[in-house]
Amino acid sequence: MSEFLLVILIIVVLFLIFNNLNSKIRRLEKQISDLNLKITQPQQNTSIQEEPKEELPDHVSTSNPTESISIHQDSHRETIPSVPEKDWLAPVFDFLKQNVLTIIGIFTLVLGIGYFVKYAIDKNWIGETARAGIGLAAGAGIMLAGHFLRKNYAVFASIITGGGIAVLYFTTTIAFREYHLFTQNTAFVITTLITIVSIALAYYYKSEILIIFAMLGGFSAPLMISTGQSNYLFLFTYLTLLNIGMLAAAFLKNWKSVGWTAYTFTSIYLFYWTSEKTELLSIVFYMISYFIFYVFALQDYVKKNTLSQWNTLMLVLINFSSIIGLIYTFKTLNYEPVIIFPLLFAVANGLLLVREYGKKNFGFSYSIFAALTISLFTVAVALQFKAHLITSVWAVESTLLLYIWKKSGHHIFKKCFYVLFPLVIIAQIITWAEYFNAKNMNIVFNPVFLTSLVTIATTIFNLFLLKRINNTQKTEDRFFENTFAVVSYGVIYLAFLLEIIYHISDMPGPAIMSIGLLFSIYYIFILLLLRKKLDIDGFIHTGLIYLFLILAAFNASFAASEVVTSVLQKELTFGFYMIHLLYWVPFIYILWKPSSISHFYKTNISYWAISITLVISISCGFYNTYVLGSVNELSPIYKVKEHFTILYLPIIWTVLASIFIYISLKKTIPEYSRIGFVLIGIMVLKLYSYDVWQMDNISRITAFIILGIILLLSSFTFQRIKNLIKNIVDKKEE
Template identity: 65%
Template sequence: MNEILAVILIIVIIIIFNNLNAKIRKLEKEVSDLSAKINRTSSQEEMIHENIPTDKTVIFQQTTAQEIQTRESSQSDHKTPSTSPQKDRLGPVLDFLKQNALTIIGIFTLVLGIGYFVKYAIDKNWLGETARAGIGLCTGAGIIIIGHFLRKNYAVFASIITGGGIAVLYFTATIAFREYHLFSQNTAFVITSIITVISILLSYYYKSEVLIIFSLLGGFSAPFMISTGQSNYLFLFIYLSLLNMGMLAVTFLQHWRSVGWTAYIFTSLYLLYWTSEQPELLSILFYLISYVIFYIFALQDYFRKNILSVADILMLALINFTSIIGLVYTFRELGYEPVIIFPAAFAILNIFLFLREYGRKNFGISYSVFAGITVSLITIAVALQFKTHLITSVWAIEATLLLFIWKKTGHTIFKTCFYVLFPLVILSQITTWTQYLDTHTLSVIFNPVFLTSMVTVASTVINLYLLKTQEDTKQKEGYFLENLITIVSFGIIYTALLLEIIYHIYDKPWAAVTAVGLLFSIFYIFALLLFRKKIGINNELQVALIYLFLLLITINTSVSASSVVSAILSKKLQSVFYYMHLLQWIPFIYVYLAIIPSSGFYKSKISYWALCIAFITAISSEFHHLYVLTASHDVIHSYKVKEHFNILYLPIIWTVLASVLIYLGLRKNIQEYSKIGFVLVGVTILKLYTYDVWQMDNISRISAFIALGIILLLSSFTFQRLKNIIRNMVDKKDNNEESKDL
């Protein structure tokens, strides 16, 4: 019963379609007759006007021509030559999908319907295995024939229909081999190859780019379809090489760029999977064959018209670096040397192209691209010779190359690719740094981890240089992202150097490791501040670095130096570690005198407090540590010495510093200095009367009060003199102004 209903439904659909088709043909005939009649009428009117021109017509034509010329000139005046509309790369694809979505869904549904019908026939035992395969092949061929007859009037529709027929042929051959075992694997491969060749020939004959994409998808999927789980890579890549050569021939004849990119993506996936699963010397041959094929593909327009498009440049960059990754990885896994033979060979090829441009005195985009690729390949060769990590080095250099090409060409796609690749470089570099934890026999500097870090650091420095632009030319769009990349880049350089230093002193006491790390951090930030203009650090980042610098100075002098002193007294460290710590005063004084005044650091009132707290802490701590080192014999004795210093000498130091701050505040008319000075005096007095007095003996108490009293009186006397001097200067200035007025 169900079968009868299905047949009746199909017959009804055919009758309805036939009636609609007849009506459409009738409507098409009426439209064509009407358009022919309109054309005849318009041609007769044109002949009449040409034979009998009037003065009004001439005047109207002249006036119209003047209006058009005026409108065009006004439009050209309002156009800005610097801003050209960006080409919408996804527009054609979206238009294609909008216009042909129903066709694509329809052919897909038809293929599924045929498949379900065949399955239903199999379940009912209507067909044997051979008949099933025959029906599938005949159905696919029938669909292709239908597409052939529709190609003249409905080109895109016919291409999609033909692609669906090719898909039916592929799936039929696959099912016949894997499910029914009607023929061997070699026979199945020959059949799928014939289908691929036929589809490519049809694509070329129909001049259909859509159809050849379908053909390539089927051609690259065929090995999966007929796979038995056994790895026959020789057979596979001979087939892929032949397929790529056919692709190359078609692109030369029809200039279809999407065909080459489709082939490149599938070929790279196959090669990289083979390399990772089973590295073989045979894969090197196919890497080189693929390299030559896709390099020729990328240079088609260059040799024809001496131009390189965006897609060509991107293909040149990708094929170089993906090939190097696969080749070098295979060589290293198999234990062959030297691995630099591949980047060196690729560099020689690009040198010829570079010299070709140089000899023609053509210093345009092609010259810059070949120069950049050549330098990148030579850099990779040198890096690999020093046993650096492959992925990290190649990605870092490739990211720099993409940024360089963006700088030379102005095409934003290369900058976008850099933004995508840069986080991968960071993640790969972090993975490389983890190897510091796994091995304990790395040599100083000349070890794979640090040399890889140096490659990343070098590429990062070049990135910063390429991203550096003048403030007035920076666009708001992308400004935040560039700032973020700048900060991360500084972090990469800092981490790379710090980890190498810590790795080689990790066996020292923790106090020494901390002291060296903090001292390096202080000098690193000092270097950034010293060369802030050359490396393009903006004012906001500069102020943030100064705050971080002051924080590190405070931590280093108060916490780290104290642990170093304890380690020295306990004979775990030499005294040189503390004297090395005193080197921090060189950048501290320079930053205070030369960098802070011109940095805009004093725009905020809190900056005075941050600077004074760091300075007071540093001075107090240094006197404290020096006193403990000179007056203590061991760690136990140092506790009494520290207590004696805190009670007797620290209030005196704070009082002197408070007096200096108050003096500076009055001298430079900066209220914040005076406020900080008075706060410090208050803290000193509060500490003296609430704690220190009760811990002193009589002699120390008398000495402390006398010394503190003398200092306060001298400070007060100095302030009074200073106030009188300032008052006299103001009065003298007012008198001079009054005399001038008289």
């Protein structure tokens, strides 16, 4: 008991010290205010007196005073520095910097009271009822201290009062859960009364900080007094009343943070209820919550006929979060039609759109209501065709956020877009995983691909929006936009590729690989053709060309060899091999029209990449065609391959080398000459080190004669071209 008396004595001493210091501080504040009053009074007196007029120089005309005033104002306006726009988190950090000690102090005080009560319990000084009484008295005392400090220290008093509210909540919780001093209904009534008193005090003190404490306590109260039994009707009736009080406070005091706090807790409770125990009753509370927070989001629109960035974000979130919960409930309970909710919300936003249209007001509000209406209608259409809920809703919502950013310029929507878009990708990947388990799905008209179509449509729309937004930005400032573009093109590619592979999965492996490569080559080719409209440039354009060349070389070599083997094994027909050769169409177009990839030819390595791909494609193309035309089964294929490699491959390389050197001389591209001579060197090295020892006499003589003739003709052609160029240069000098 002596420790208890010692603690009380210390508290009394601290109170006396604080009271003494507080009195001194008040006297100092009064002296400072008196000094300020004495300093400001003479300045006010001198400002009343008429200032003497400055004599103007003779060359300054005073005939037009308005002009001189305007010039002075303009020069003054130019010298005023523009006020930098503050970050939206700056007020939060300012508040924390100024009040961090107060927050830590009240938190420490609450913990101290708690540890003291625990210590008293361990010593058996007080019983259970007395413990609860001490806690309630301590909470009330802290709130009373905050009440007396509110006039001179408003923020400090609000935090103190909030700490007292926290003590009352936790004391009631402990008294109910640990000591069983009263029933659940009594505990709920007490916590409700604490919430009502807290909200009333916040309104009376005009303190937004205090009402946030009250809302946190009000939404936490059901968890504090929960016994594990799920009485959702009672719970959400209480939450609805709490949200109505929030709505009233938000409209009366324009406290935005209160609405966001209520929305966060309400959404968590609703989603938990929906996932834990899906029942039809939850739909009623989803609709009630939608109405409350929709009205909250429109408070500035009702008062000022405008929408702020936070109100716009709330409109987006409440529409799409409500749709997710409502449609999930309908689908789980097998109710139809699921599209009734997005259509209903689309009508609600459409009415506001019609209102703006009737007033001929085509500003930001009109754009937002139009975007919401179209987005909700799009979600309804996607769901009607059995698209997956989460993926479709998030895809449409991300596009809506990007559109709002474009219309408003508020970067909060851009940040939300960059947070939501990765979630769209993750949801889409989970949707694609169903290809591995689903059977007998229809072509195109199946839930997985219809969901992919929604993602594709929104992604394409996003790309065009970003293109318009970024027209004025520098390339080095577009890292995230370029990353988004790469990911977007990848998503579109995978959506189509996986659908194609699913429907040809019964074909042999080489056929699946060949069709997948053909699609990949043509997809990249289409992107290259549309590069200007899609704003594809820089490293994305270069990367696409390199990827195209790699796929073309791989398709001509490894994939073609596998297809030939399958044809000889009678798994595929010769007609499929001809289809496989369609990859030459885009390749020939690129070679025939180098202007389509002119940006690519800025480095020497690009000429080597094109040339190597061309050599591989032509060599493997002739090789595979020769094999299929020479044999009908696999057994003699080794001899045919050996014969082609020794006899025909050096001829093909010699012709290609000659073509490279000819192009180099004609178009003055030195790199092609190097490529040609390197290819000739490889061919000669192969010929004299290996091929001649594998040939019979007739083949050896034939090969040498043909190669000799080709080399002589090439040399003669090069000499003529050199002489022609020399004559042209000499004529110009004359």
